[in-house]
Amino acid sequence: MAERSAEGEFRSGFVCFVGRPNTGKSTLTNALVGAKIAITSSRPQTTRHTIRGIVHREHAQLILVDTPGLHRPRTLLGQRLNDLVRDTYSEVDVIALCIPADEKIGPGDRWIVQQVRQMAPKTTLLGVVTKTDKVGRDRIAEQLLAVSQLLGPEAEIVPVSAVKGEQVEVLVDVIAAQMPEGPAFYPDGELTDEPEETLMAELIREAALEGVRDELPHSLAVVIEEVLPREGREDMLDVHALLYVERPSQKAIVIGKGGSRLKEVGTNARKQIEHILGTRIYLNLHVKVAKDWQRDPKQLGKLGF
Numbered sequence: 001m002a003e004r005s006a007e008g009e010f011r012s013g014f015v016c017f018v019g020r021p022n023t024g025k026s027t028l029t030n031a032l033v034g035a036k037i038a039i040t041s042s043r044p045q046t047t048r049h050t051i052r053g054i055v056h057r058e059h060a061q062l063i064l065v066d067t068p069g070l071h072r073p074r075t076l077l078g079q080r081l082n083d084l085v086r087d088t089y090s091e092v093d094v095i096a097l098c099i100p101a102d103e104k105i106g107p108g109d110r111w112i113v114q115q116v117r118q119m120a121p122k123t124t125l126l127g128v129v130t131k132t133d134k135v136g137r138d139r140i141a142e143q144l145l146a147v148s149q150l151l152g153p154e155a156e157i158v159p160v161s162a163v164k165g166e167q168v169e170v171l172v173d174v175i176a177a178q179m180p181e182g183p184a185f186y187p188d189g190e191l192t193d194e195p196e197e198t199l200m201a202e203l204i205r206e207a208a209l210e211g212v213r214d215e216l217p218h219s220l221a222v223v224i225e226e227v228l229p230r231e232g233r234e235d236m237l238d239v240h241a242l243l244y245v246e247r248p249s250q251k252a253i254v255i256g257k258g259g260s261r262l263k264e265v266g267t268n269a270r271k272q273i274e275h276i277l278g279t280r281i282y283l284n285l286h287v288k289v290a291k292d293w294q295r296d297p298k299q300l301g302k303l304g305f
């Protein structure tokens with residue numbers, strides 16, 4: 001168990017969550033921050049840019065950097081996401097490797113450890129065994145041992161369930177103990193440095209990902225075109241968003257029969273956005289085809305990658 005900082009000392013710093021896609025990094029980020037600032041889904045490659053979440057405690061402030069899952073890239077988008085994650089290694093005090101309790105450690109995990117050790121040889125590497133609610137105690141113990149073998153005997157390893165909220169505070173303490181002494185970087189109460197437009201685009205993408213299958217998730221990108229205050233109404237925003245897909249067939253799936261799916265996506269996203277921004281919005285969604293944007297440098301640039 002890590003030492004707590006002595007009375008009066010304040011610690012602050014950056015911690016980056018890394019791991020294969022779908023290992024629970026964003027869910028854990030939200031659980032630690034105590035608010036939904038990162039979207040999550042059962043599909044790999046949900047997170048596409050680094051998201052900073054801020055954890056405020058009496059004796060510490062942690063800035064969590066949630067990153068896209070790392071994997072051997074198959075598209076230009078995949079390559080850009082990997083580059084993004086590598087860039088953040090050098091900027092953080094602690095790197096926390098997330099490995100689910102219910103999956104065997106594989107070459108993908110070893111590859112990530114090797115990347116981290118190469119790019120940030122001096123940075124503290126922690127192990128986090130995620131999704132512990134999915135397995136029994138024996139399996140958790142087995143996984144802790146396996147992660148210890150992967151990271152070496154000096155590495156601290158914490159088992160957590162972000163969904164059940166188990167061990168989340170223990171993880172905060174262990175990370176905080178590794179941080180340098182120093183003042184807070186962000187004012188009290190600030191939970192993320194995500195621009196509101198990014199949050200909105202992400203919540204729309206999450207709603208649109210719900211229930212879709214196969215390769216569509218990777219083909220979907222959302223851009224906020226315009227945010228305007230409603231004339232004569234201070235408490236309402238008009239938000240215009242574009243959903244990009246790669247093929248006409250995908251456009252049909254997103255829109256649904258008679259527009260039914262898109263309507264549902266709009267309703268779900270609107271509720272989430274209103275909740276996080278604390279203001280009423282009118283959400284206008286349009287779907288467009290941008291052929292093979294994941295592989296096209298020009299299109300990627302336009303979509304912000």
Ligand SMILES: Nc1nc2c(ncn2[C@@H]2O[C@H](COP(=O)(O)OP(=O)(O)OP(=O)(O)O)[C@@H](O)[C@H]2O)c(=O)[nH]1
Nearest residue numbers: 022023024025026027040041045046047069162163
């Ligand atoms: N049962 C259980 N499921 C979890 C837990 N944490 C995450 N999950 C589920 O695992 C899936 C992936 O979670 P995410 O947080 O989106 O994973 P990620 O690592 O951010 O994924 P990428 O952004 O694609 O790399 C989702 O379906 C989550 O609901 C947990 O503690 N318990």
Ligand SMILES: [Mg+2]
Nearest residue numbers: 025026046047
């Ligand atoms: Mg994620």
